[in-house]
Amino acid sequence: MTITSFNRVVASIPNGCLRGNITSFFHQYHSDFSHSFTVLVQQRTSQRTFATTSHQCHNEPKYPTSPSGPLVPGCETRERKNAQMGDNTLPSKPPANDPNPNPNPVPVVVEESPFPLTAADKWVLSQTDEEFKCHSWDELRTLIQNNDLSVLKRKPSDLRRYMKWTAETKASYGSMTNYLLAHRLPKTWGEPPFTPVSDVPFAEPSDYCVLLNDWPYGFEPGITHIVVWTCTAIATDDDKGDMTPESRNIVGDFVKRYFVDRLGPGGEEKVLYFKNWVALQSVRALEHIHVLVKDVDPALIEEWTREQEWHKA
Incomplete structure (x- = not known):
């Protein structure tokens, strides 16, 4: 048997077949061709049963580590998240020159704001007060000298209260x-x-x-x-x-x-x-x-x- 004949046989197998079934089906063939067969099956079946998305993912796809290993869920495309959450999603990374990044941001929908939120504001709303790093004097000096004013931000709880107070004040006073x-x-x-x-x-x-x-x-x-x-x-x-x-x-x-x-x-x-x-x-x-x-x-x-x-x- 040659690689060409293996190719024809694998192509005839239904898409829903799992790699373990395919390997078992061809176990009867001569061991001299086992390496070529394994490479070919991996190439063909990874396209059929193990790809989690056809789009570019924002994290590494979690493929099985063995032919019979289970598919690990959790790889979701950013396009799908944006379609579900709309334009108010948090940025995928902190703003440029941000001295207060959240290493483990939790994606949340930013509530309606009575004033325009900067990228830093949206990033803050993904944090808790415990995660928030207060601006130091040296840091403030650098931000102001570089005119990086959009990076200035309030504590998460203060920002939420400010948004609420602003909305109520505008409702009362116009x-x-x-x-x-x-x-x-x-x-x-x-x-x-x-x-x-x-x-x-x-x-x-x-x-x-x-x-x-x-x-x-x-x-x-x-x-x-x-x-x-x-x-x-x-x-x-x-x-x-x-x-x-x-x-x-x-x-x-x-x-x-x-x-x-x-x-x-x-x-x-x-x-x-x-x-x-x-x-x-x-x-x-x-x-x-x-x-x-x-x-x-x-x-x-x-x-x-x-x-x-x-x-x-």
């Missing part, structure tokens, strides 16, 4: 802007569009308001998150809504005189600041910047964020 105007921002500003005293951001104290962030990102202990709101527009570029070089200098000068200089020598090592791109802002109608301070006396933070007389109606 928008986040209405809520902030009613409860957080100076009454002297009136309603937008505002009429600032100065067209230069942060040039006039009555044109800005310094507040603690009600919903800070997930930081290590000792880091305080402050938001500075302004009724003066901060110029941004037309690409992704980032600050222009001129407006970045204006913001930097303000942060230095208001925060860094009050801390004395070495104060620049305790202060970081950034402005989210327009696409990352959950409150887009009102201008604001973020300031992070590390290991600062709570009394000074209270002084920075207290209501000023010129803001009272």
Whole structure:
């Protein structure tokens, strides 16, 4: 018997036959051809009974390790998952430069959000608070220097509460802007569009308001998150809504005189600041910047964020 004759015989066997049955069927043939036969049967039957999918899998297919071994379930294509779960599935890997990857993410459907979720947000929602790694000061410095602002994220439980609170606040007030105007921002500003005293951001104290962030990102202990709101527009570029070089200098000068200089020598090592791109802002109608301070006396933070007389109606 030749390989060609084996080929004809194997081709005549029904597709549903298992490898063990095929091997038994041909056991009567001469042992000189056993090696050639085994190779041929493996080639033909692996195409018929052991392939779990015709698509590219996201993990290694789990084929039997022997001709009579059982087929191990569990190899599922990403296309099938996406078809079942829709567009809100979690990313298959953490965002680029993510310092907080989850090594064993559990695919879940991301609940409807009242604001656009970044890839980092979706990744966080696959984790528990115990798995979450808080942002360190050195890490924050690197992220801000590289303008990797989309990687900043809240703890999983905080993010879920923030999503819930935002949805309820929008339902009650119509928008986040209405809520902030009613409860957080100076009454002297009136309603937008505002009429600032100065067209230069942060040039006039009555044109800005310094507040603690009600919903800070997930930081290590000792880091305080402050938001500075302004009724003066901060110029941004037309690409992704980032600050222009001129407006970045204006913001930097303000942060230095208001925060860094009050801390004395070495104060620049305790202060970081950034402005989210327009696409990352959950409150887009009102201008604001973020300031992070590390290991600062709570009394000074209270002084920075207290209501000023010129803001009272």
